[in-house]
Amino acid sequence: MLLLLSRKLQSASFTLLAFVLATAPVQAEKFASIIIDDVGNSLENGQDVINLPATLTISILPRTTYAKDLARLAAKKNKEIMLHLPMQSVEHHQQSPGTLDLHMTRSEFRKQLFLDLNSVPYIRGVNNHMGSLLTRHPGHMSWLMDELSQRGDLYFVDSKTTSKSIAKKIAVEYKIPNLSRDFFLDPDHKKNTLRTQFNRFIQKANQRGYALAIAHPYPETIKFLKAHLNELQQHGIKLIPVSKLIRTADYLKEPLIKSGSNRL
Numbered sequence: 001m002l003l004l005l006s007r008k009l010q011s012a013s014f015t016l017l018a019f020v021l022a023t024a025p026v027q028a029e030k031f032a033s034i035i036i037d038d039v040g041n042s043l044e045n046g047q048d049v050i051n052l053p054a055t056l057t058i059s060i061l062p063r064t065t066y067a068k069d070l071a072r073l074a075a076k077k078n079k080e081i082m083l084h085l086p087m088q089s090v091e092h093h094q095q096s097p098g099t100l101d102l103h104m105t106r107s108e109f110r111k112q113l114f115l116d117l118n119s120v121p122y123i124r125g126v127n128n129h130m131g132s133l134l135t136r137h138p139g140h141m142s143w144l145m146d147e148l149s150q151r152g153d154l155y156f157v158d159s160k161t162t163s164k165s166i167a168k169k170i171a172v173e174y175k176i177p178n179l180s181r182d183f184f185l186d187p188d189h190k191k192n193t194l195r196t197q198f199n200r201f202i203q204k205a206n207q208r209g210y211a212l213a214i215a216h217p218y219p220e221t222i223k224f225l226k227a228h229l230n231e232l233q234q235h236g237i238k239l240i241p242v243s244k245l246i247r248t249a250d251y252l253k254e255p256l257i258k259s260g261s262n263r264l
Contacts, residue, residue, distance in 0.1 A: 030237040031210045032201065033057055033245040034185070034225075035127065035157065037084050038216050040064030040120075045217040050074045052222065054229050057242045059084040059127055062116040063097035071121045080241035081122045082157070085113075087131030089161065100134060100144070109143050117151070124243050127157035127181075127214075128167065135165040145174035155246055157181065159214060177246045185215040194224045198231075205237045209252050210245060 034054075039046045040061040050058060050073050058074045059082040060067050074081050088101035095101070098116040100109055117123070126148065134140050135158065144167075148154050155177040158167040171178040182204050185197045197213070204211035215221050232239055240248070 029209070030205045030235070031240050031245055031248050032205045032232060032237050033212050033240060033242045035059050035082065035181075035212070035214045035242060036217055037127070037129065037159070037214050039070055039084070040067040042066070042217065043069070045219065045222070046070040047073065048219075048222050049217045049225075050077055050079055052226060052229070054225070055079075055239045055241060056225075057082060060120045060123075061086065061096060061098075061129060062119040067120050071123075075122045080124050080243060081120065082125045082127055082242070083117060083120050083123045084129045085116055085126050085131075086129040087134040089130040089132045089134075091132070093130060096129060099130075100140070102134060102137065102140065106143055109140065110147060113144065113147055123154065124241075125155035125157060125177075128159045128161065130161055131159065131165075131167075132162040135167040136162060138166055138170060141167050141170040142174075145170050145176055148176055149174045155179075155243060157212070157242060177243075177250075179212055179242070179246050179249060181214050182211050183213045185213050186218060186221045189218075189220070194221065198224070198228060202231065202235055202237065205232075206235060210249050212242070212245060 035057045036049050037059045038061060039049065039058050041064050043066045046066055047070070049056065050070065057080045058070070060071055061084045071081050086096040086099040088095070088099060098112060098119065100112055104112065128135055145156070148156060156167070156171045157178065158165055158180040160181045168178055168180050183197050183201050185201065186194055187197070201211050201213045215225065229239070
C-alpha cells in the first residue's frame with residue numbers, strides 16, 4: 001500500500017514538474033526578436049527572408065499579391081506570423097490596400113479591420129504599417145484595441161512611427177499583450193546603417209535583457225542578417241518569436257514593478 005502511494009506521489013510530482021516547465025517563461029539570460037515588415041508584395045524577397053535559418057517573425061501586409069502564399073510558407077518554416085496593419089500617416093503617402101484612416105466611421109473602421117485580419121492566415125499578432133497620424137488618436141486606437149480584445153488571441157506591437165503614438169498606452173488599457181519597437185535596423189539605405197543599428201540592438205539586449213527590432217525584406221538587409229545573426233548567440237542573446245518576447249519582457253519587468261510598489 002505504501003509502495004503504491006509512493007509511486008502515485010512520484011507520478012504526480014513528475015506531472016507537476018512537466019506542467020511548470022511547459023508554462024514557465026523562457027529561461028535564458030538575454031532575448032531578442034526581429035520582425036520583418038512589409039512582406040507580401042515581392043514573392044522572391046519574401047521567400048528569401050522566410051528561408052533564413054533563424055527565428056524571425058514575419059509581418060505581412062493585407063491584400064497583397066503574395067500574402068497568403070508567403071504566410072503558408074512562413075508557417076511551414078515555423079516562423080511566427082503577424083498582420084502588418086496599414087494606418088494613415090501624417091505624410092501624404094499613397095495608402096496601402098486595407099488602410100485604416102481618420103475619416104472612417106466606427107462601422108467602416110471595424111469592417112476594414114475585419115477584412116484585413118482575415119486576409120492573412122496564421123497571424124499571432126498585429127503591428128502598424130506607417131500610422132504616424134492614426135496612432136496618436138485615442139478614439140481610433142480604442143476602436144482598434146477593443147476589436148483586438150474581443151478577438152482575444154492577438155498581441156499588438158507599436159512600430160513607433162511617431163514619438164506621439166499612444167497605441168501602446170491604449171493596448172495596456174485594454175489588457176492586450178504588447179510591446180514597442182526599440183530599433184529599425186534599416187531605416188535608410190546608407191552603407192553603415194545596418195551595422196550601427198544592429199550594434200545598438202545588441203547593446204540594448206545586453207543592458208535590459210531583451211530588445212525588439214524591425215527590419216524589411218530588402219536584399220541588402222537579408223544579406224546582412226544572413227551574415228550577422230550568429231552574433232546574437234555570441235553575445236548570449238536568444239532570438240525568439242515576438243509572442244514569447246512579450247511574455248519574457250513582462251516576466252523581467254515584474255521585479256521592477258514589485259520594487260516600485262514597495263516604495264509607494
